[in-house]
Amino acid sequence: MVLESLGGRITGALRKMTNSTVIDEEALKEMLKEIAHALLEADVNIKSVVELRKNVTNRVNLEELAAGVNKRKLIQKAVFDELCSMLDPGTKPVQMKRGKPNVVMFVGLQGNGKTTSCVKYAYYHQRKGWKACLVCADTFRAGAFDQLKQSATKAKVPFYGSYTETDPVKIAADGVDRFRNEGYDLIIVDTSGRHKQEDSLFAEMEQMAQAVDPNDIIFVMDSAIGQAAHDQAQAFKSKVKVGSVIITKLDGHAKGGGALSAVSATESPITFIGTGEHIDEFEPFNTQNFVGRLLGMGDVSGLVNTIKEAGLHENVEMVKRITEGIFTLRDMYDQFDSLAKLGPLNKVMGMLPGMSEMMQNAKGVDGSVRIKRFQHIMDSMTVDEMENPKMNFTQSRKERIARGCGRHPQEVEELLMEYKRFSKVVGKVGKMSKKNMNIDQLSRNTSQTFQQFMDPRMMAQFGGAGGMQKMMKELSKSMDGKGLGALGFGGR
Numbered sequence: 001m002v003l004e005s006l007g008g009r010i011t012g013a014l015r016k017m018t019n020s021t022v023i024d025e026e027a028l029k030e031m032l033k034e035i036a037h038a039l040l041e042a043d044v045n046i047k048s049v050v051e052l053r054k055n056v057t058n059r060v061n062l063e064e065l066a067a068g069v070n071k072r073k074l075i076q077k078a079v080f081d082e083l084c085s086m087l088d089p090g091t092k093p094v095q096m097k098r099g100k101p102n103v104v105m106f107v108g109l110q111g112n113g114k115t116t117s118c119v120k121y122a123y124y125h126q127r128k129g130w131k132a133c134l135v136c137a138d139t140f141r142a143g144a145f146d147q148l149k150q151s152a153t154k155a156k157v158p159f160y161g162s163y164t165e166t167d168p169v170k171i172a173a174d175g176v177d178r179f180r181n182e183g184y185d186l187i188i189v190d191t192s193g194r195h196k197q198e199d200s201l202f203a204e205m206e207q208m209a210q211a212v213d214p215n216d217i218i219f220v221m222d223s224a225i226g227q228a229a230h231d232q233a234q235a236f237k238s239k240v241k242v243g244s245v246i247i248t249k250l251d252g253h254a255k256g257g258g259a260l261s262a263v264s265a266t267e268s269p270i271t272f273i274g275t276g277e278h279i280d281e282f283e284p285f286n287t288q289n290f291v292g293r294l295l296g297m298g299d300v301s302g303l304v305n306t307i308k309e310a311g312l313h314e315n316v317e318m319v320k321r322i323t324e325g326i327f328t329l330r331d332m333y334d335q336f337d338s339l340a341k342l343g344p345l346n347k348v349m350g351m352l353p354g355m356s357e358m359m360q361n362a363k364g365v366d367g368s369v370r371i372k373r374f375q376h377i378m379d380s381m382t383v384d385e386m387e388n389p390k391m392n393f394t395q396s397r398k399e400r401i402a403r404g405c406g407r408h409p410q411e412v413e414e415l416l417m418e419y420k421r422f423s424k425v426v427g428k429v430g431k432m433s434k435k436n437m438n439i440d441q442l443s444r445n446t447s448q449t450f451q452q453f454m455d456p457r458m459m460a461q462f463g464g465a466g467g468m469q470k471m472m473k474e475l476s477k478s479m480d481g482k483g484l485g486a487l488g489f490g491g492r
């Protein structure tokens, strides 16, 4: 995805500079040149890029720095702040109130991902406890109601629409009335699009807004249009009261950076971004977290939220077993299931400090595929093999399992090696958690344990033992001490 590659290039430039023997004006200039190239390739407006370069240079006056100042940190902070100000619209999105019927109307041109985003938005909020529902008021595109119906059914979100009524305003008003009476607190109205901005689209939007009196109007835009996003957002804002913007298809377009910065320049708050066709490829947009991820600094608060949403920190049974140091293949299978609940693995990994660059380097290697393969192999094992941690797998048994699931015996071997590695870590962490340690001690010891088992290159990506310890501590703190448990490491 373009943002991963942009992030990888920016972190690469930062790393190259900090690895050079002296960090002088020349090294800083070289780094800023590389960052500028990366931003321009992502279609960011040239004026903004020039400004970013100028501001970072002005802020980091290397010659006048006092001895002992950490230049690397200072420069990273300056780049972080400048990227944030480039992407920060400086306005806050509309706040909705729980327990009251909030009506949200989606507008945008045809094919930009409006219907898909409506369903993603409903699904996202439903998982957060909102009573969400959908109204299909798109009578312009044939098949729009069927599309919404199909996706809403899959997401288990109630919906309203009509095959016979031709007036979209009437459908919207009837649907909203019905859901208001039924006590829904998030009523999402999908409206018709057009191929281009035209009077009939704007007239319909205005009538619809009058009929349903929305709390928020969300403008959905395809990132492929890059810098043209600026004018399009302004055009919609001038016709209806657009309160927030969703930018879609950031997974596929080299112009993603351009669209994000151009919309921000119109002072419209971007609230979500679409990063794929799948229903959970949809992320809340927060400038600081987003830039943190771009720079490989991770997004610990985003990760904590994801873990909380997936309910992993409530997995008391698993935490209890792990604190007892027990770990079977069945536990490993369940751990893989839990990981799957967090969403696409590359998204989760991107939230870990230092991982965005590595994700980019690991082109085409999809961790979730490997995990699924491991699960298929485990599906071919007997109950005893899955639940007895002392099971001995003979060569002929490994070959039999491989035949049973259509995989190579080498892969069965790999799975068993992985399991052995995991159980050693669990055994150690189990012993630690019995010692009644506080968060500090537990974070320190857990990161030391990781250090023994982790590939040193990966450990370095986490910022070494110190970085890992800090992350563990932050995770644990943000989840009321349950953080390590959620990740499979019992704490108290």
Ligand SMILES: Nc1nc2c(ncn2[C@@H]2O[C@H](COP(=O)(O)OP(=O)(O)OP(=O)(O)O)[C@@H](O)[C@H]2O)c(=O)[nH]1
Pocket: 108, 109, 110, 111, 112, 113, 114, 115, 116, 117, 138, 141, 144, 192, 193, 194, 248, 249, 250, 251, 252, 273, 274, 275, 276, 277
């Ligand atoms: N890759 C990718 N595809 C997306 C994303 N969002 C939507 N799409 C795809 O874009 C296409 C158009 O999306 P729709 O939701 O039908 O577009 P729409 O804006 O509702 O179109 P109208 O109903 O005609 O106005 C579909 O094939 C979606 O699967 C995204 O974030 N990433």
